[in-house]
């Protein structure tokens with residue numbers, strides 16, 4: 299596995315994952331995975347269906363035991379039974395696990411009680427979270443009446459109530475229409491900026507990782523393929539690409555546009571086009587398959 303210029307200084311590391319593995323019978327869902335998440339970053343775990351993303355998020359949030367490996371939160375081993383560590387994290391699972399019969403306020407109330415909030419503190423945390431998510435005006439509606447995008451925001455508002463340092467989101471935009479997806483990405487940026495909250499999300503949408511994340515970690519078949527910033531990953535393989543041929547497309551990568559143009563000039567008679575490298579090209583370069591084909 300390659301780590302490409304991910305620039306994590308020891309003191310800035312919030313979470314340190316070392317040699318994490320998890321098997322289900324003979325299936326190795328996660329196989330010796332190591333990475334760090336820096337304080338304040340948005341970090342995207344990007345990979346096709348079945349790559350191991352949900353398994354890792356479940357292990358990191360204490361819902362699953364790893365077969366082996368270590369997770370350190372601010373240098374301390376993660377123990378889901380310790381309230382102080384549990385308070386550090388907010389979790390948004392892949393499926394909206396809200397009670398549709400309860401109002402928005404009631405859903406958050408139940409969550410607050412679990413985090414030992416009471417009285418005015420609880421009431422204020424509910425109002426603050428709903429307001430931040432733009433849902434305050436709906437607070438007395440049954441949650442089942444919300445749109446898909448609003449239900450997702452409610453789950454996020456609930457996860458933010460106890461002011462976690464890091465928010466985990468498993469495929470936050472799956473099932474949303476394009477407009478709701480765009481709104482969701484803007485909302486996640488706002489959480490990161492205004493709540494000083496580190497974000498770790500899984501996705502199989504390349505453009506989401508590209509738009510949002512400081513650090514992108516590619517995963518396939520339970521292994522980390524490569525990791526780094528979008529820019530460093532693209533620079534590593536070359537910022538410019540020539541697509542050569544039509545049926546059997548071949549790609550050649552170049553650090554400079556001038557080099558790509560010079561090569562293009564030498565390819566007489568072949569269909570060829572020049573463009574900037576994308577994260578999709580990075581996945582293809584390292585795995586030999588397209589991520590969007592899987593998604």
Ligand SMILES: Nc1ncnc2c1ncn2[C@@H]1O[C@H](COP(=O)(O)OP(=O)(O)OP(=O)(O)O)[C@@H](O)[C@H]1O
Nearest residue numbers: 322325326327345346347348349350351352353354
């Ligand atoms: N509880 C389980 N029992 C058996 N196998 C499992 C279980 N959970 C996950 N797996 C297997 O582990 C592998 C990784 O699954 P995981 O759900 O972590 O992938 P994913 O990247 O999150 O995929 P998706 O995007 O489809 O959710 C898959 O082969 C899956 O079938």
